[in-house]
Amino acid sequence: xxxxxxxxxxxxxxxxxxxxxxxxxxxxxxxxxxxxxxxxxxxxxxxxxxxxxxxxxxxxxxxxxxxxxxxxxxxxxxxxxxxxxxxxxxxxxxxxxxxxxxxxxxxxxxxxxxxxxxxxxxxxxxxxxxxxxxxxxxxxxxxxxxxxxxxxxxxxxxxxxxxxxxxxxxxxxxxxxxxxxxxxxxxxxxxxxxxxxx
Amino acid sequence: xxxxxxxxxxxxxxxxxxxxxxxxxxxxxxxxxxxxxxxxxxxxxxxxxxxxxxxxxxxxxxxxxxxxxxxxxxxxxxxxxxxxxxxxxxxxxxxxxxxxxxxxxxxxxxxxxxxxxxxxxxxxxxxxxxxxxxxxxxxxxxxxxxxxxxxxxxxxxxxxxxxxxxxxxxxxxxxxxxxxxxxxxxxxxxxxxxxxxx
DNA sequence: TGTCCGCTTGGCAGTCACTGCCACCCGGGC
DNA sequence: GCCCGGGTGGCAGTGACTGCCAAGCGGACA
Numbered sequence: 001x002x003x004x005x006x007x008x009x010x011x012x013x014x015x016x017x018x019x020x021x022x023x024x025x026x027x028x029x030x031x032x033x034x035x036x037x038x039x040x041x042x043x044x045x046x047x048x049x050x051x052x053x054x055x056x057x058x059x060x061x062x063x064x065x066x067x068x069x070x071x072x073x074x075x076x077x078x079x080x081x082x083x084x085x086x087x088x089x090x091x092x093x094x095x096x097x098x099x100x101x102x103x104x105x106x107x108x109x110x111x112x113x114x115x116x117x118x119x120x121x122x123x124x125x126x127x128x129x130x131x132x133x134x135x136x137x138x139x140x141x142x143x144x145x146x147x148x149x150x151x152x153x154x155x156x157x158x159x160x161x162x163x164x165x166x167x168x169x170x171x172x173x174x175x176x177x178x179x180x181x182x183x184x185x186x187x188x189x190x191x192x193x194x195x196x197x198x
Numbered sequence: 199x200x201x202x203x204x205x206x207x208x209x210x211x212x213x214x215x216x217x218x219x220x221x222x223x224x225x226x227x228x229x230x231x232x233x234x235x236x237x238x239x240x241x242x243x244x245x246x247x248x249x250x251x252x253x254x255x256x257x258x259x260x261x262x263x264x265x266x267x268x269x270x271x272x273x274x275x276x277x278x279x280x281x282x283x284x285x286x287x288x289x290x291x292x293x294x295x296x297x298x299x300x301x302x303x304x305x306x307x308x309x310x311x312x313x314x315x316x317x318x319x320x321x322x323x324x325x326x327x328x329x330x331x332x333x334x335x336x337x338x339x340x341x342x343x344x345x346x347x348x349x350x351x352x353x354x355x356x357x358x359x360x361x362x363x364x365x366x367x368x369x370x371x372x373x374x375x376x377x378x379x380x381x382x383x384x385x386x387x388x389x390x391x392x393x394x395x396x
Numbered sequence: 397t398g399t400c401c402g403c404t405t406g407g408c409a410g411t412c413a414c415t416g417c418c419a420c421c422c423g424g425g426c
Numbered sequence: 427g428c429c430c431g432g433g434t435g436g437c438a439g440t441g442a443c444t445g446c447c448a449a450g451c452g453g454a455c456a
């Protein structure tokens with residue numbers, strides 16, 4: 001997919017507009033009444049769209065909030081694999097997450113989304129499930145970097161390293177949310193990893 | 199009766215019997231047709247109980263499989279807190295999981311349950327969600343052990359250590375499932391943690 | 397023994413997320 | 427003017443789950 005730098009295409013444009021409209025409406029309602037108390041019917045109505053069409057844009061209610069993770073996973077994988085061969089898995093993954101953080105435009109909105117996810121159990125479950133997919137995506141790169149100079153790497157070892165990095169990202173994100181977004185996410189991550197590996 | 203620890207109470211007994219009957223029926227059907235293709239109505243019918251009552255024993259379909267995690271969390275917390283004060287958080291948590299593994303009677307059934315969970319995304323999401331609760335339970339004990347001799351411990355650090363241990367348990371469990379139960383779970387865990395902290 | 401009481405149970409109707417199906421509309425090519 | 431492909435809405439249905447209420451059942455007690 002890296003080849004086709006997909007142009008806006010006028011058709012995508014309107015699609016993006018509809019998606020954004022649904023998303024904004026939903027986030028407003030979630031903030032006003034809570035996630036569970038807001039029904040799909042209500043979101044569709046206020047966004048001026050049929051319930052049926054809403055499900056064509058977002059497969060599930062959870063995906064209205066957690067949807068964009070899909071694309072970001074690919075970016076993470078590509079970034080990690082693009083790191084210099086000399087980089088350790090830890091360094092490569094850290095670089096990957098650094099890019100992800102920059103990739104998100106509005107930091108205020110990111111905080112809003114993340115806070116909602118971390119305070120809503122079913123959303124957090126979905127979020128974790130998608131991050132599991134990310135782990136599978138970067139696993140090959142991690143395995144390759146761990147194999148440098150030595151024999152084959154047991155899957156457990158690569159899986160453990162990957163999962164640990166994600167666990168630290170999680171701990172850092174939680175602390176970031178708890179701080180109301182005032183703390184520095186990258187510093188929190190470094191402190192988390194230092195506590196583990198230090 | 200003599201010791202206050204467990205009161206069979208005759209009433210609990212029949213409850214346990216009903217729970218086991220529902221559980222066995224469900225696991226059989228899940229194995230035959232898959233988790234998603236099996237409906238609550240079908241489980242209730244084959245277990246000879248009304249749908250309404252089934253939901254009184256298991257709040258959700260997922261809890262039929264992931265239900266017993268609730269009680270085990272308390273056992274984990276108690277065990278970790280009961281470790282000698284000199285034990286590091288890593289040692290205390292490892293001891294906790296060791297007890298958990300022994301706590302489960304039938305290892306074959308444990309493998310069956312775990313395999314099902316790891317192969318069914320919504321179940322795995324639920325499972326992860328419950329393990330998050332375990333993390334909250336043991337967090338105080340971890341914090342206390344990290345504070346030994348030093349100043350207050352930032353929450354990120356304790357959360358990172360806890361989450362890392364759980365990540366390694368997860369990696370080990372996945373490898374264990376992949377091996378069909380033939381590998382040794384404790385050894386896999388040790389190897390996972392060594393890959394991270396080594 | 398009969399009666400009351402608390403607890404469990406089952407059925408029923410309703411909600412909500414989500415899906416399949418089909419009829420409809422709308423812009424562009426011929 | 428006609429056709430046609432893709433987006434859209436409505437509608438009925440499924441499956442998980444909940445609230446409500448009436449019925450059963452065992453024990454306590456007179």
